[in-house]
Amino acid sequence: MGDPLVAPALVGFGVNLLLTEVIKAGRMAYRCKDECNELVAKLESVRPLVEQVNDNSSKGNEACTLWLSGFQSLLERAKVVTNECKLESRWSRRKRMVKFWRWKKLPSLVMKISSDIEEARSNTSLVTLGIVLSMHIPKQVEAFSFVKQGTPSLIVGVDEHFKKLKMSILQSHGGDKASHFGLQGRGGAGKTLLVQMLNNDDDIQMKYGKDSVIWMTVGLDAKVSDLYEKLGRCCILDNRVSEKFKLIKNQEEQRTFLKNAYAKKKVFLILDDVWEKPKYDHHDMLFWVDIARGQGSATLITSRSKSVLCKVQAKVEVVLSLPKEESWKLFCCHAFESGGALLTTLEELAWDVCEECKGLPLALKRCALHDLRRSKPIVDSNVDDELFGRLELSYKELKDDATRICFLYFAAFPEDYEIEADELLRMWVAEKLFGLDLSTEEAKDKARAHLEILVRRSLIDRYQGSNYFHIHDVLRDLALHIIGKAERGECGYECFFQSRKEYAIIPKIELLKDLKRMSFMGCNICKWPEDLQAPHLKVCILREISDIQSELMTSLFKMMPDLKFLDLSGNHLSDGKVPCFESLVSLTHLELGRNFFHEFPMSVVHLHKLVSLHVADCRSLKALPKSMGNLNSLVKLDLYGCRSLKALPESMGNLNSLVELDLGGCESLEAFPKSMGKLNSLVKLNLGGCESLEALPESMGKLNSLVQLNLYGCGSLEALPESMGNLNSLVELNLGSCESLEAFPESMGNLKNLKVFK
Numbered sequence: 155m156g157d158p159l160v161a162p163a164l165v166g167f168g169v170n171l172l173l174t175e176v177i178k179a180g181r182m183a184y185r186c187k188d189e190c191n192e193l194v195a196k197l198e199s200v201r202p203l204v205e206q207v208n209d210n211s212s213k214g215n216e217a218c219t220l221w222l223s224g225f226q227s228l229l230e231r232a233k234v235v236t237n238e239c240k241l242e243s244r245w246s247r248r249k250r251m252v253k254f255w256r257w258k259k260l261p262s263l264v265m266k267i268s269s270d271i272e273e274a275r276s277n278t279s280l281v282t283l284g285i286v287l288s289m290h291i292p293k294q295v296e297a298f299s300f301v302k303q304g305t306p307s308l309i310v311g312v313d314e315h316f317k318k319l320k321m322s323i324l325q326s327h328g329g330d331k332a333s334h335f336g337l338q339g340r341g342g343a344g345k346t347l348l349v350q351m352l353n354n355d356d357d358i359q360m361k362y363g364k365d366s367v368i369w370m371t372v373g374l375d376a377k378v379s380d381l382y383e384k385l386g387r388c389c390i391l392d393n394r395v396s397e398k399f400k401l402i403k404n405q406e407e408q409r410t411f412l413k414n415a416y417a418k419k420k421v422f423l424i425l426d427d428v429w430e431k432p433k434y435d436h437h438d439m440l441f442w443v444d445i446a447r448g449q450g451s452a453t454l455i456t457s458r459s460k461s462v463l464c465k466v467q468a469k470v471e472v473v474l475s476l477p478k479e480e481s482w483k484l485f486c487c488h489a490f491e492s493g494g495a496l497l498t499t500l501e502e503l504a505w506d507v508c509e510e511c512k513g514l515p516l517a518l519k520r521c522a523l524h525d526l527r528r529s530k531p532i533v534d535s536n537v538d539d540e541l542f543g544r545l546e547l548s549y550k551e552l553k554d555d556a557t558r559i560c561f562l563y564f565a566a567f568p569e570d571y572e573i574e575a576d577e578l579l580r581m582w583v584a585e586k587l588f589g590l591d592l593s594t595e596e597a598k599d600k601a602r603a604h605l606e607i608l609v610r611r612s613l614i615d616r617y618q619g620s621n622y623f624h625i626h627d628v629l630r631d632l633a634l635h636i637i638g639k640a641e642r643g644e645c646g647y648e649c650f651f652q653s654r655k656e657y658a659i660i661p662k663i664e665l666l667k668d669l670k671r672m673s674f675m676g677c678n679i680c681k682w683p684e685d686l687q688a689p690h691l692k693v694c695i696l697r698e699i700s701d702i703q704s705e706l707m708t709s710l711f712k713m714m715p716d717l718k719f720l721d722l723s724g725n726h727l728s729d730g731k732v733p734c735f736e737s738l739v740s741l742t743h744l745e746l747g748r749n750f751f752h753e754f755p756m757s758v759v760h761l762h763k764l765v766s767l768h769v770a771d772c773r774s775l776k777a778l779p780k781s782m783g784n785l786n787s788l789v790k791l792d793l794y795g796c797r798s799l800k801a802l803p804e805s806m807g808n809l810n811s812l813v814e815l816d817l818g819g820c821e822s823l824e825a826f827p828k829s830m831g832k833l834n835s836l837v838k839l840n841l842g843g844c845e846s847l848e849a850l851p852e853s854m855g856k857l858n859s860l861v862q863l864n865l866y867g868c869g870s871l872e873a874l875p876e877s878m879g880n881l882n883s884l885v886e887l888n889l890g891s892c893e894s895l896e897a898f899p900e901s902m903g904n905l906k907n908l909k910v911f912k
Contacts, residue, residue: 301369303350316351322469323352323422323452324361332451334444336463345456346627349424352454362422362452365389370443372428373569373627375654377676378442382408385445390419405442412445420450427569427627428457440465545632548611555645556587559671560604561613562646564625565633566673566695568653575605575621580766584719584743585670585692594765594789642668648690652677660686674699682706687713697745698724707733716740723747723768736760747771747792759784770816771795783808794840795819807832814838818864821845831856842866842888849873855880866890866912873897879904886910 319335326333339345352358353369368388370381386399386408395415402408423446428439440462446453457463552558563581567573579601582588588600605623608614615624625633640646648670650661658677661669666688673695682703691714696702702725711717717738727749735741735757742763746755747770758767759781767788769775775796783805791809793799794816800823807829815833817823818840824847831853839857841847842864848871855877863881865871866888872895879901887905889895890912 301353303353303369315348319348319454320352320355320358323454324357326452327450332447332449332453334463334466334468335452335454336466336468337454337456338460338463339456339458346426349426349454349456353424358422362420363390366419366421367424368421368446369424369426371426371570372439372443374427374429375569376439377654378405378439380654380676381443382412385412385416390421391415409442409445413447416446416451417448419446419448421446421448421452423451423453425453425455428455428462430457430459430462438462438465545629546636548613549632549636552607552611557604557607559587559645559649560601561608562633562637562649562651563671564614564623565630565637565649566651566653566671566675568676569627569630570624571653572617572622572624575602575623578605578623580743580745581693581719584766586718663687666691682710685713686710688717689713689715691717693717693719695721696725697721702727702731702733704731704733708737711735712737714738719743721745723749726750729753739763742766742787744768750774752776752798754778754782756781761785763787766790766792768792769796773797775799777801778803778806780805782806785809786811788812790814790816792816793820797821800824800846802827802830804829806830809833810835812836816840817844819843823847826850826854828853830854833857834859836860838862840864841868843868845869847871850875852877854878857881859883862886864888865892867892868895869893871895874899874902876901878902881905882907884908888912 319337323333323335326335337345337348353367359367365388368385370384372381382405387396399408399411399415402411425440425443428443430438440455444453444466453466453468455463455466455468549558549561552561560578560582563578564573579598582601582604583594583597586592586597588597588604592600605614609616609623613625613629615626616622617624634651637646637649637651640649647665648668650665650669650671651673652658652675653673654676655674655678658674658679660679660682661672663685666686667690669688669691671693672688672691673693675695676698678701679699694714694717696707702722704727711733715737718740720735720738720741720743722733723745724747727746729751732746732749732751732755735744735755738761740763741761742765744758744761744764744766745768746758747768749772751772752774754769754775754777756779758764759779762784764785765787767785767790770792771794773795775793776798777800780803782803786808788809789811791812791814795818797820799817799820802823802825804827806827810833812833813835815836815838819842821843823841823844826841826847826849828851831851834857836857837859839860839862843866845867847868850871852875854875858881860881861883863884863886867890869891871892874895876899878899882905884905885907887908887910
């Protein structure tokens with residue numbers, strides 16, 4: 155993949171390397187005419203680079219400009235001399251040999267040129283900075299590459315489909331055309347599992363190249379713009395191509411550009427869960443995402459609809475239900491922990507339930523986890539209702555409304571969204587879902603326990619070895635189905651969730667009166683109602699919305715007196731565009747991460763009940779207000795990745811309730827206020843990656859509750875305060891990559907509770 159940044163990388167290293175080759179060629183040219191040709195070639199290889207740098211040097215410093223001017227002149231002289239030497243006739247050479255002075259003149263000119271070039275090379279390091287500053291440096295595109303898909307340890311009944319489809323893909327030649335393969339089946343039949351196995355298959359990766367296997371989850375609520383953004387930064391595309399794509403705003407033009415870009419690539423594109431529903435300008439989703447048309451490319455599409463696959467004349471493999479024996483095997487693996495004999499009555503009931511699932515793997519897995527004695531046959535004519543009816547057993551068997559609400563919360567996020575446990579915990583704790591009298595830590599423990607219940611019931615899945623969770627799209631549909639048909643008094647009636655909708659629907663006035671949870675994540679909302687009264691609303695997710703109208707939102711917040719949790723992250727809010735929060739007198743959790751404001755919203759400091767404030771990755775934020783210390787209830791403050799933040803106000807020392815402070819990645823932070831020593835409740839302090847931080851105040855030693863201190867990557871930190879030895883509660887200390895740190899204070903020997911030292 156090409157590097158879009160030519161000059162800075164090459165002047166410091168590449169030009170130097172090229173000039174070394176030029177010098178060698180010049181010395182060879184002294185002796186041999188043939189080597190003159192090589193010297194000319196070397197000079198020509200340097201010329202385009204220097205010209206490109208020179209074209210962009212208008213903003214560079216004077217030394218840079220002088221060096222470029224002199225070097226270009228040197229190249230011109232070298233070209234004249236080497237061409238003269240290269241074109242010298244045999245008679246001229248003999249004549250030169252007779253006249254010693256003439257024999258010496260031409261080669262000496264070549265040697266003089268080589269000497270001058272060598273001197274110019276030695277000065278490249280002096281002007282590199284000037285050239286780097288003069289260049290227009292495009293922002294690097296974060297490319298994505300091959301992603302291995304997680305598959306369950308137990309896989310039953312798909313071997314035949316897998317082998318057949320894999321063989322068809324490996325044997326496809328395509329000729330001048332790309333190949334299309336389709337996988338059709340109803341929801342929960344195992345289509346996604348099959349394509350996950352194909353995505354991870356070594357033979358498939360060998361045929362196309364590992365990074366040319368591209369996984370795209372489409373789904374019913376997908377936005378074409380999101381899918382295109384991912385396709386545009388695929389690592390198999392040149393960075394220049396990705397940069398050009400970012401400049402295109404029209405969706406039709408984006409489609410044309412991507413089709414042309416991928417026409418030159420051989421890829422295996424997986425489009426999982428494509429729907430027939432029209433999207434944008436009366437075209438269906440397949441019209442927009444079927445862009446892998448390069449020679450030898452293949453596209454694998456999964457869909458519930460055969461007509462979707464017929465549009466591209468795909469070779470279709472139909473995934474039907476599992477055979478009876480395979481169904482029983484899968485059911486038993488999840489229903490019975492031991493392999494012992496079953497009671498006759500229990501086995502008969504198990505067979506009845508197994509037959510009710512009609513070979514659908516998802517239903518078999520979920521229904522297997524119920525108490526079989528309470529399972530009842532379900533008869534329904536409608537396919538979706540039939541499936542949801544079976545799956546709804548898992549929901550109804552949950553022990554209380556709190557657990558049911560935890561499950562429904564997963565519908566607040568877009569399809570195939572990786573949901574971090576901490577996100578859910580903050581919402582559930584803010585709502586006081588598990589009781590009014592629990593402490594924050596007790597509520598978090600309850601929340602984690604409920605997540606484990608949902609995992610054990612196979613209603614959600616945990617990403618292996620991580621703190622992230624995922625819900626199957628059919629089970630997410632089930633949650634939306636439950637919410638949609640809920641009646642007053644049921645917990646589903648208190649929820650309204652939409653995500654990634656082009657034209658989101660605002661709930662009706664009568665529903666708003668009972669609403670406690672509302673999400674419009676990733677939606678386009680054309681018009682907010684002026685009268686949006688939600689007196690009981692506790693959790694409101696307005697993340698990644700295309701156009702937040704600050705004045706209107708300020709008015710709407712006045713009609714949400716009981717709001718506890720508000721998420722406005724990822725909305726690109728700039729100065730003057732942030733709503734006013736003063737009316738949210740009950741707010742305890744506020745998420746403002748990934749926004750563009752330079753000045754911190756002053757209305758936040760009036761939220762006296764605020765417990766958790768997340769402002770992570772607000773890279774333009776330069777300072778916090780002097781009145782920041784007014785947030786007396788604040789327990790957690792997350793400022794991670796605020797790269798422009800240079801200082802903290804002295805009033806921060808007044809945050810008596812603060813337990814966790816995250817300043818990781820605040821690259822410009824130069825000092826830590828002395829008043830921070832008054833943070834008696836502080837348990838976790840992250841200063842990792844604060845590259846400009848040169849010193850810590852002596853008052854650090856007064857942080858009696860501090861358990862974790864991360865100073866990793868504080869490259870400018872020259873010394874630690876002598877008072878460090880007073881941190882009696884410190885258990886974990888990370889000083890990795892503190893390159894300027896030469897010695898530790900003697901008092902560190904007093905850290906008797908220190909167990910982890912890096």
